Amino acid sequence: MAKAKQLEVLNALDVAKTQWYHFTAIIIAGMGFFTDAYDLFSISLVTKLLGRLYYTHPNPTHPGTLPINVSAAVNGVALCGTLAGQLFFGWLGDKLGRKKVYGLTLVMMVFASLASGLSFGHTAKSVMTTLCFFRFWLGFGIGGDYPLSATIMSEYANKKTRGAFIAAVFAMQGVGILVSGVVSLIVSSGFEARFKPPSFEEDPAGSLTPEADYIWRVILMFGAFPAGATYYYRMQMPETARYTALVAQNAKLAAADMSKVLQTDIGADEDRLADIVKDKKQQFGLFSKEFARIYGLRLIGTTTTWFLLDIAFYSQNLFQKDIFTSIGWIPKASKMSAIREVYKVARAQTLIALCGTVPGYWFTVALIDVIGRWIIQLMGFLMMTIFMFAIAFPYNYWSQREHRIGFIVMYGLTFFFANFGPNATTFVVPAEVFPARLRSTCHGISAAAGKAGAIVGAFGFVYASQEKDPAKRDAGYPAGIGKKNSLIVLGVINFIGMLFTFLVPEAKGLSLEEAANENQEEEVTDERNNNANVSSV
Template sequence: MAQDQLKVLNALDVAKTQWYHFTAIVIAGMGFFTDAYDLFSISLVTKLLGRIYYTEPGATKPGSLPPNVSAAVNGVAFCGTLSGQLFFGWLGDKMGRKKVYGMTLMMMVLCSLASGLSFGSEPKGVMATLCFFRFWLGFGIGGDYPLSATIMSEYSNKKTRGAFIAAVFAMQGFGNLTGGIFALIVSAAFKAAFPAPSYATDPTASLVPQADYVWRIILMFGAIPAVMTYYWRMKMPETARYTALVANNAKQAASDMSKVLQVEIQEDQEKAAELVEKNKRQFGLFSKQFMKRHGLHLLGTASCWFLLDIAFYSNNLFQKDIFTAVGWLPKAQTMSALQEVYMVARAQTLVSLCGTVPGYWFTVAFIDILGRFFIQLMGFLFMTGFMFGLAIPYDHWTKPGNHIGFVVMYAFTFFFANFGPNATTFVVPAEIFPARLRSTCHGISAAAGKAGAIIGAFGFLYLAQSPDKTKTDAGYPPGIGVKNSLMILGGICALGFFFTFLVPEANGKSLEEMSGENEDQSEDEYQSASIDNRTVPV
C-alpha cells in the first residue's frame, strides 16, 4: 500500500512551471555548456597541434600527432570524466548535492585555464602537461553529470520533469556549437592579422608563430561560462528530496522549498518521524534487495549509455578525419595552419547547427509526450539505419561531388543520437533510483558511458586507418578503414536498441513512485509495477 507523500515532495511534484525551474535549468545547464565546449574543443585544434609540434623540416606534408599522442590528447579527458562521475556521484549522496556542486565547477575553471597554459621545452613536455590538465578537467566535468541530473530531477514537477532534465543536457549542443563558432572567430582573426601561404606553396611560412596562441585561447575560453555560473550555484538551496529523504530533516526541506515555491509548507512532524525510522532500514547499493529491485535497471542504463557513447564520441571526435576522407575538407598541404583550423571549425559548426542542436531540443519538446523509452528505441533504430547507410555505399560517398549527401546523412546520425539515447540515457538514471543512491547510480551509468567514449576515442582512431599500410598516416598501423568502422558502429547502435528493453518508463510518475520509496509492497508487486512502467503512449 502506498504511504502518504511528504507535503514538501508533493508540492514539488504538482508545482506549476515557475521561474525557479528556468533558473535551475540555466544554472545546471551552463555546467553542461562548459562540459561540451571543453570536451569537444580539443578536436578543433589537434591538427594544429600536429603542425606546430610535429612537422619535420623538409617534409612533403604538414606533421600530425603521433598515434599514441593523438589518442592521449583526445581520450585523457574521458578517463578523468569517468573517474569524476564515480567519485562525485558517490560524494553527492554522502555530502549532499549542493556541497559538491561548487567543487566540480572550480576544477573546470582552473583546469580549462591550465590547459591553455600547457608548457614544456619539447613537444613531449607540452603534450604531457596538456594531458595532465585535461585529465583533471575531465574529473571536474565528470562530477557535473550526476549532480546536475539529480538536482534538476529533484527540483522538477512530475509532469514536465523529463523536459527540464533534457533541457539541462541540451545545453551541451550549444557548448559544441559555441566551440565551433569561437574557433571560427579566433582562426579568422589570426588569419587576417597574420596571413600565410599554403603548405605546398611555402612550408616554412604556412605556420606563423602566432598560431601557437590560437589553440591556447580556444581551450582557455571554456573557463568563462563556468566562472559566470559559480555564484548562482552557491545560492541554490539543497534539494528537498536529499534534505528530507537522505538527511532526514523534513522540516528544513519544507522551509527551503517554501522560499523557492513562494508558498507556505508545514510538514507533518509525525509523518516525518515515520520517514526517519523507515530510512534507517533502507537497503544499500550492493545489497541483495537492491539487485532484485534495481539491478536490471542499472544494467540497462549503464549498458545503453556505454554503447551509445562508443558510437557518439567516435563520430564526434574524429569527424574532421571522416570529412577529409570523403573529400569535404581539403588536404592539409593545400592550406595554411590557420586556414585548416578555420575549415575544421566550419565543418563542426555546420554539423552542430543542422544536426546536434535541433536533436537535443526535439527531445525537450517530446520527451514528456512520447516518453523516454520510445524516444530511446527510435533513436537507436535510426542511428543504426544511418550508420549502415553511410557504410554500405561508402565507395559512392567518397566519389567527387557526393560528399554533400554524406554530410547530410552524417548529420542525421547526430540528430537521432540527440533526439534519442544521448539525451534519454542522461535523463532516466536521475529518475528511477532511490534518493539516497540516485547520484551514485547516475554516476555509475555515466561512467559506463565514458568507458564507451574512451573506446571510441582510442579505438576508432586506429580502426579507421586504411588497411593498406602505404596509405596510412605516418606512424599509424593499418586499420580496417572508415567503411568497416562505420559498419561496426552501426552494429553497436543495434545492440543499444535491444538493451533499451531493460529500462523502465518514468513518464508522468513521481521519483518516489519509480524508486519505490513511498510504497510498502511485496517484492512481487514491485517487480510487476516495474514491468508496467515500460508501457509508453504511441
C-alpha cells in the first residue's frame, strides 16, 4: 500500500495545540445547532396549546386538541425539510465550499423562525398550513447546518481532540432543548401571572384567554435571535484548509488562511499537492465501484445507525408530553388552564433535559477521545435498549402514582445514554471517515437517513402510541398499539442499532486522511499502473 502524502498545512492542523480559534469555531458552529434543537423541539411544547386555541374536542367536556393528522404534520414537517436540506447542502458544501453556503443556512433559519411565529390565516386550517410551510423551510436551513458544521469543525480540529470538538458542537443541541424549556417556562409563567386564567373545569371559556395566542408565537420566534447574533462571525471564518487544498487544489491559499488562524508560518507545499492530485482522473465519485468497495460498508453503517437512533430519539422527545400525561406526572388538560398546561409540559421537558439530556452530551465530549466513538455508540445503544425495556414491560407498574418518580428516572436515563451514546457519535463519525471531496455529501446522506428515522418516529409514533380506546375510535381517532407496546418497539429498534454499529469504523487518534482511508486511492492507482506495466512487458 502506498503511503499517503500529507501537506504541511494539514499536518500543522493535526498536531496543533488547543487554541482560542478552536473554541471560537465551536461557539460559531454550535450556535447553529442551538437554533436547530430549539426550533425542532420547542414545537412539542406548544402543540397542546395550538389544539386548545384552534380546535374543539369531539367531547365538549374536554379542552380542544389537534387532530391526529395535524399534530403529525406540525411536529414532522420541519423534519421533512431537514432531510431535504441535509442532502442538498451536503452536496453543495462539497461543490462550492463549506463557507460559501454556511451563511445561507443560518439566514434561512433566522427568517423561518421569525416567520413561524407570524403564521397567519382566518381559519384554523390556514394558520396550521402557513405554520407548516414556514417550518418546512426552517427545517431546510437546519438540514444544511448538519453536514456543514460537522465538516467544518472536523477539518479545523487537531487529531488528538477532534472528536471532543465535533461533539461539543453537537452538544449545543442539548443546550437548545434546555433553553426551549426555560423560555417556555418564563413566557408561560409571565402570562399566567398577568392574566390568572381559571382551569378548564372551573370555566371552559375563561381558561383560554385571547392572549394565549401570543405565547406559542413568542416561544417559536425566540430561536432566531441567538443564531442571528453569530452570522457576522460565521462569515469571517476562512474556508477550511482541507477543502481549499484537497478539493479546490489551492495549497497556497490554504497555507495563507491557516497561517493566520494558527499564527505561524506554513509552507504552501504546491509541489507535494501536485503529486497528490497528479492522477486526478482516478479520484472516484460517490456512485463508483471503488467508492462502494472502500466506503460502502461504512456508509451503510453510518446511515443505518443514525436512522434507527432517530426513530427512538425523536419519538421520545416529541411525544414525552403524552407519556408524562399518561403516567399522571402532568395533570389532565381539564384540570388546568391553557397557559398552565404550557408551563407544566415545559417543566417536564426542562427537568429531563437538565438531568438526562444535557449531561449525556457533555459526557461524550469528555470521553470520546479517551474511550473512542465505537465503544460509546455500542454502549449507548445497549443501555437505551435495557432502559427502554425496563420501563416498557412493567408500564402499568410505573403508571401508578407511587412509582412515577422511578419511571421519570428510568426515562431520563434513556435520554442520558442516547446522548452519551449514538445521538452524539452518529453525528461525529461521518465527518471523519469519508474523503474530503465527499465528506460533506456523505455526512448529509447519513444525517438525512437519520431524519428519515425521525420522520418515522414523528409520524409513526403519534399514531402507534394511541391507546385502543373505543370512544376515541368512534370519534375518528386511529386505534394504535398503545404507549407500552410502542416503547417495546423502540427498545427493539435500539438493539438493532447496536448490531449495525459493528459496521462503523473507529477514528480515534487518526488524522482525517488516515480515518478516511484516502491512501486507498493511491493504492488503486498503483495497482492499475502495475497492471499496465505488466501488460506492456
